[in-house]
Amino acid sequence: MNFISTNKTHFFQWQSYLLRVAIIFFLLQSLPVNAEIYKTIANISWSTFISDVFNIVIYLPHVFGPVSGFADWFLVLGISLILAYVWYSKSIISDEKETKYFYFLRVAVRFRLASILFVAGFTKLFTLFAPELSLSHLNTGYGYFENWKQLYLSLSAAPAYAIFLGIVELFAAFLLLFRKTSLLGVLFIIPFYGNVFLADLAYEGSYFMVSAYAVLLTIPIFVYDIKKLGNLLIDLKLTSPVNWHFNWNSTALGKWRPVLKGAFVLFFVVLVGFKSYSLSQGESLYYPSEKGLEEVAGKYNVDLFILNSDTLEYSPFDKQRWKDVVFEEWNTLSVRINDSIKTADPHSFLEGKSSDRDYEYTQVGDRLYYHYQIQNGNKEISLQNPNPNYPNDQFTFYVERPDSLHINLKGENSKGDKYTVALSKVDKKYLLYEIKNLGRRKLGYKL
Numbered sequence: 534m535n536f537i538s539t540n541k542t543h544f545f546q547w548q549s550y551l552l553r554v555a556i557i558f559f560l561l562q563s564l565p566v567n568a569e570i571y572k573t574i575a576n577i578s579w580s581t582f583i584s585d586v587f588n589i590v591i592y593l594p595h596v597f598g599p600v601s602g603f604a605d606w607f608l609v610l611g612i613s614l615i616l617a618y619v620w621y622s623k624s625i626i627s628d629e630k631e632t633k634y635f636y637f638l639r640v641a642v643r644f645r646l647a648s649i650l651f652v653a654g655f656t657k658l659f660t661l662f663a664p665e666l667s668l669s670h671l672n673t674g675y676g677y678f679e680n681w682k683q684l685y686l687s688l689s690a691a692p693a694y695a696i697f698l699g700i701v702e703l704f705a706a707f708l709l710l711f712r713k714t715s716l717l718g719v720l721f722i723i724p725f726y727g728n729v730f731l732a733d734l735a736y737e738g739s740y741f742m743v744s745a746y747a748v749l750l751t752i753p754i755f756v757y758d759i760k761k762l763g764n765l766l767i768d769l770k771l772t773s774p775v776n777w778h779f780n781w782n783s784t785a786l787g788k789w790r791p792v793l794k795g796a797f798v799l800f801f802v803v804l805v806g807f808k809s810y811s812l813s814q815g816e817s818l819y820y821p822s823e824k825g826l827e828e829v830a831g832k833y834n835v836d837l838f839i840l841n842s843d844t845l846e847y848s849p850f851d852k853q854r855w856k857d858v859v860f861e862e863w864n865t866l867s868v869r870i871n872d873s874i875k876t877a878d879p880h881s882f883l884e885g886k887s888s889d890r891d892y893e894y895t896q897v898g899d900r901l902y903y904h905y906q907i908q909n910g911n912k913e914i915s916l917q918n919p920n921p922n923y924p925n926d927q928f929t930f931y932v933e934r935p936d937s938l939h940i941n942l943k944g945e946n947s948k949g950d951k952y953t954v955a956l957s958k959v960d961k962k963y964l965l966y967e968i969k970n971l972g973r974r975k976l977g978y979k980l
Contacts, residue, residue, distance in 0.1 A: 549626055553617035554610075555753060556638050561609045562746065563645065566594045581885025582808045583656065584818055588881065590648045591743045599880075601742045636779050639753050643709045644797060646722070646750040649743075650706035651801040656883065657699025659813035663688035667820065667893055669859045669867040669900055671963050672832055677899035679876060684736040690965060701725060710798070712778060716758045719751040739878070818883045819892035821904060825864040826911060826932070833858045833940065837955035858956055859900070864907070865893060866916070867900040874898040875922035894920055901926070928952070 565571060570592050577585040593601035596608065656662040666689050670678075678686060688695050701721060708718030726747040733741030765772040781787035816822045835855045838845045845854040849871060856869040879895040894902035901923070903916040911932065918926035930944035930952070942954040 546621075546626060549624070549631055550617060550621045552631065552634055552638070553620050553624075554613050556634065557616050557620075558609060558613040559638070559642060559645070559750070561613060562593055564594055565592065566596075567592075579808075583652075583661065583805065583812060584881075584883040584885035586805060587652050587656065587883045590652050591740065591882075593742060593746060600739055603742075606742070633779060635753070635757070639712075639715070639757060642750045642753050643712075643715055646747060647706045647709040648797075648801055649747055650702045650709070650722070652805055654699045654702030654706060655806050655809040657695045658703060659699075659809045660692050660695060661809055661812055661818060661883065662699070663692070663695050664817050664819040664892065665689055665692075666965060667865075668830065668832065668861055668963075669865070669893065669902065670897070671965070672857070672859050672869070673897060673899050677874075677897055679896035680736040681738045682896040684732065684738070698725075706801075710794070715754050716762070719754045722751050723748060723755070740882070818885065819890055820861070821863045821865060821890055822887040823864045825861060825866075825905070826907065826914070828937065829860045829934075829940070830862045831860060832959045832961055833860070833956035834959055835954060836957050837953065839951075839953035841951050855954065857959075858954075861893075864905050865902060866905060867894075867902045869900050874901065875920070877920045877922060891919065903928070930954075 565574070570589065573585055573588050577589075593605070594609070595601040595605045597604040653662070663685055666686060670686065675683070675686075702725070705718040705721040705725070708714040708721070726744045730741055730744040730748060732738075733744055761772050764770045781790050812818065834857055835847075838854045840853060845851060847856075848854065852870065852872040854871075856871060858869075859867045861867075874897075876898055877891065877895045879891050881889065884890045884892075901918060902920065903918055903926075905914040905916045907914055914930050914932055916928040916930070918924075920926075925947050927947040928944060930942040933941040933943070935941065938958045940956040940958075942952065942956070945951050
């Protein structure tokens with residue numbers, strides 16, 4: 534294989550130099566230079582396995598912000614250009630050595646990309662990636678969700694589409710495991726993650742650089758066969774596949790090759806796949822796991838609202854009176870108010886620890902969310918707003934339930950203001966839930 538010229542001259546041999554730039558760039562992009570990644574690796578456990586592995590495989594080093602951005606990439610590229618020049622200037626160029634370098638680069642990016650695809654694919658296949666919409670979300674106007682949340686809500690409302698995306702990712706990941714089918718896997722991934730990157734940019738997602746990195750990882754594999762692919766598809770010439778490969782038996786690594794590959798499959802296919810499936814049968818990785826009050830989930834109108842002995846009648850302009858309340862199955866209730874909400878940005882995906890899950894209240898307005906703790910045998914609840922913009926928004930209420938349709942709350946907030954609130958449950962059905970339980974056709978809807 535005539536990858537580059539074997540004679541070194543005083544002119545820059547750009548192919549050899551770019552190869553070294555690529556090797557160093559991808560190596561630096563894989564180095565764990567931030568403290569949080571070490572914390573994640575050190576604290577990985579079976580209970581938080583999927584969320585930990587997900588955060589590890591999508592990790593990219595960053596120094597200019599909480600996540601990797603273009604400034605970080607330019608920094609890594611600048612370092613790579615300098616180190617590659619030093620490496621190149623001290624190298625004795627030979628066709629055999631350059632070919633080996635290029636081969637090992639392709640191996641590295643194949644398995645790096647496959648690790649991302651397996652984790653992302655299994656979380657979509659088993660509908661972990663985009664959670665089911667909560668009751669509070671279903672009772673919030675679409676315009677109150679920020680762009681990135683709207684994208685997630687769309688995926689949540691179409692689980693079959695998310696499953697299809699997962700199947701594509703897993704299929705491409707399996708193709709990347711084998712040298713002879715890696716190009717086919719890349720042909721799936723380039724348009725797939727290219728579209729993901731554009732969607733992330735359009736919806737102002739925080740992790741658009743991960744999708745860009747996935748596309749970038751395909752370049753060494755694609756470049757290797759691009760000429761032959763052009764001969765086959767454009768020139769319509771008879772083209773034989775590239776048949777050169779590294780002789781693993783000539784090195785000590787040969788006996789470890791099947792072991793390492795088997796370990797990779799065991800970890801990313803068997804363990805990740807099994808854990809993803811088991812999580813799909815249990816709790817969500819987006820909502821709190823602690824149960825709320827029994828048989829209370831639903832939307833409630835506010836029939837009576839007394840603040841410090843003043844009865845506030847319903848008014849669409851009153852910023853103090855609650856408009857309605859939603860109780861979730863878990864220990865969250867949300868209150869709709871007629872005031873602007875200071876929204877919060879999410880800090881992570883697929884959070885394993887229940888206390889760190891912030892999906893329900895981030896990037897959404899119109900409602901204030903409260904996590905509550907049940908005390909005194911279901912007779913008292915203490916509320917805390919988890920939104921960091923409302924650190925002192927707390928309530929303590931005594932709970933009275935005269936029947937299954939009414940809830941009376943009486944208590945005070947952290948400022949000492951007294952509240953008396955009477956709630957009545959709304960008999961409301963949600964089409965998404967009905968479709969999930971009965972199916973579209975039984976409801977009279979056809980695809």
